Amino acid sequence: MANLTIRNLSKSYGAVRALDNVSLTVKEGKLAAVLGPSGSGKSTLVRAIAGFVRCDSGEILLDNRNITHEKPELRNTAMVFQNYALWPHMTIYQNIAYGLKLRKKSPEEIREKVQWALELVDLQGLEDRYPKQTSGGQQQRVALARALVVDPEILLLDEPLSNLDAKIRYRLRFEIKKLQKRLNITTIYITHDQEEALSIADQVILLNNGQIQQEDDPESIYSSPNNPFVAEFLGASNVITADILEDDQGLYVLLGGARLPVPRGKKPHDKVSIIMRADEVSQDREALGDSSFYTLKGRISEQMYLGAKRRYEVATGEGHTLLVDLEKRLPTDADIELYIHRDKLYIY
Amino acid sequence: MQNVTKSKWWQTMILKTIAMVLIGFIVFGPLMGTLLWSFAEKWFWPAAFPQELGLKYWKIAFTGQSPVLDSMAISITIALIVVVLATLISVPAGYALARFNLPWKRILLVLFLMPQAFPQLPVFINMTSIFYRYDLVGTVPGVIAVHLVISLVYSVWITTAAFKSIPVTLEEAARNLGASRLRVFFRITLPLATPGLIASSIFVFITSFDEFTGTFFIGAPFIQTLPTLMYTASMGYNMQYASVIAILLTIPALLFMLVLEKFLKAEYISGLGV
Incomplete structure (x- = not known):
């Protein structure tokens, strides 16, 4: 668990500025929702933190560790992908255990940890299934367990619920929030759904065209929007x-x-x-x-x-x-x- | 009410049966002719069936001074080597073409297509003249080289497609959890691409096993693979002998069809649909 600091991060794809001088801080144990329409740069931001996007300028720090130029596999971030990215040739157990194996944990420790993670997301008994044999909601939890089991310094959720239907989405939203509070893990939560952002976050960061429009706690950002874009995006009719x-x-x-x-x-x-x-x-x-x-x-x-x-x-x-x-x-x-x-x- | 459904059932059954017989005839008809010829000891026009059936030509093919077994051994050896070489080339090439934004990507893919894009005879004649310079004509390595050039088209294109069908996020998820690029390739990417690689290998094997024109130009008369042997036999109007070889040529294709089907049912090919 760590504080995340981002300073003056910029990234261009040709003429498009995906991230334009973005600076923000997320305190240890807080959940920051990064909200914005598609193409606003929110995915680029989370992929930059994970190390899949090389930025043109600026820096990313976890506590005092500068990870801007670190390889993705050495950053100790854990990401939950929009399509879950579960490995179809591995069972649920193998999926969750993989990160621990890479960390060279002992077999007993791996077994214990995987069991802990399965209980955490309420998936006991599904260890031997393949991802294809589980529902969308279960796959989402597997992805969450796979990320949490390695004790990451920061959890990155890239639109984790957008592929689920409304009912499950609503329930999982609060489960994620509860888990996050219980484990006290610094979390970046990407979403385009303003209601989801407001209901789950300690801190809402609203992005548009690669720029931060406003950064505030949910109530403040809702009741005193900085500009028409913020107001309109947060549901002004x-x-x-x-x-x-x-x-x-x-x-x-x-x-x-x-x-x-x-x-x-x-x-x-x-x-x-x-x-x-x-x-x-x-x-x-x-x-x-x-x-x-x-x-x-x-x-x-x-x-x-x-x-x-x-x-x-x-x-x-x-x-x-x-x-x-x-x-x-x-x-x-x-x-x-x-x-x-x-x-x-x-x-x- | 029940009578209506019953008669309907009969109608569909009859239509289905007719369709199956037609398909069977189209698929197996020509093969049946070959099969009959291989067992015909006497078959004179205008009889619909051979006057005498027997194993005489099969015996000739497999005993004594017959070159069939040698040719088969050479064909299989060449095909296996071509499969190995094609895989060694197309796995890295296919991965690079699928994953990286190579500036000369299109040109590369077209380059692999080249030998197939032109009429084959001029291509092979040119190759023969080049191969003469390096003493490759009439040698096994020369024949392997020709087969490789022909089969790389399929191999590279199928392998590229196989790698492309694996979502990049599956690789990113593994890197995110601490796996190096190399480890990701061997633990995630390669296993998921295996069904595609097997399909490509089978294609390459059959292409090499059946290849005639290139083998004829580069290999004949010193290297006699099954297809060139069959050509020689049928040139001598020995239909029975040629038919025996023709059947030997179709066996690997049929076997591989079964293997392919087994792999298509394997657990993890379902992952390709992710």
Whole structure:
């Protein structure tokens, strides 16, 4: 178990910058989720840590050991691959034992350790099966056991759950989290699923175009996104582009009749992005207490039943369309007044 | 209701039987003719079947001064050596072509294809003139060299495909857990490529065993493999004798088909589908 430090890591494939000056620290025993769309560089990052990608510049440290130019087999990282990469010609037992054999452990120790790992992932009794004879969820656990059995300094999970169906994915997510806490192992968890990242991580690193967009704990990154990309990627349903207006009181934008402030540095006739989550508006003025809020006015143009709530499309006077989630049943074409906390509207 | 299904069952059965008989006839028909010829002691036109059957020509082929056994021994020896050499060349070549981004990759693959891409006779005539310079004409090494040139096409291409079908992540996973490149190759890559290597070896063996044109130009008349011997025999209108050799030539192919099938059923070939 170790602290991971990455300094100014860059990697280009031709004209594409897969990693662009990435720096980050993951403290011992923490789980860092690296989140981003496909092509954001998250896979390159984890493969660079494992040693399969040679970086153009920057360095990678495990505690004080500089592993930037170390061979993959000498790094003592353990990786769980997206397709599990179990060796089809070896049994589950042989798969898990292989890393220990390479470390020249005694036969008794190997047997003990493999047994420990099998119990850890709840796979006792499947030792003699071949990977093909097990289910996807079981293969995933074998891959996890194979990685954990060698006591790696850092565990690398490259989209470990993306090949499983939703139900198993959900359950395994928490199992991985529990295991990680129990073993107190520094972990990098690659995913493109924002919910997975938020629910499992101590620290979320959001990547796009090879650059870190924001790095924070899950609640902070969700409640105060740095920029529209972060907000949108973390599930904001409304991203509205509005024109900046000017009158004798200064610059402003209009949304549902509400006068919103403009971030500094903008000029008249520039555009701003307004970001708002569908479930953060309310019809109940009392519930907001005496905190400051905006009042947005509009007319319901469309609605969709979602079970616990309804999603309404609200057309504002300025010609924008807002998506809002409300529990109450309202008729289409009704005029509606919505309230939202001032700090729940992000304007960039 | 039951009658309908029963008559349907009969219909499909009859159709299937007809199809099987047709396929059997197409596959085994020509072979049957050869088989009959090899046992025919007298077979004059226009009879549909030989007037006299017997083992006379088989006996001739295997006894006394007959060159058949010698030719068979030479054919098998040459084929085995070609298999070994082709494997030794195509395993590293195939691995490199499958895994590394070689700048001259395409040219290399086309180069291996060259001997097959041109009409064979001019190629062999050129080879003969080159081989004369190095005293290889009429020698076993010369024949082996020709067979090798011809079979490397199959060998390299099949081996490349076999290595390509193994996901790189299987190798990376082993390196990640502490195995060196060399160890990964022998413990992970090679075992997983074995079914492909066996298929390639069988192909090479049969190619060499059946090869005629090149052997004729480089080897004849000093090196008599089974195919060149068969040619000599059939030139003398000795149909029976030629048929015996023809059957001997098909035996390895049939045997290897069985071996191949056994390997296709082996546990770990399922891994190739990963």
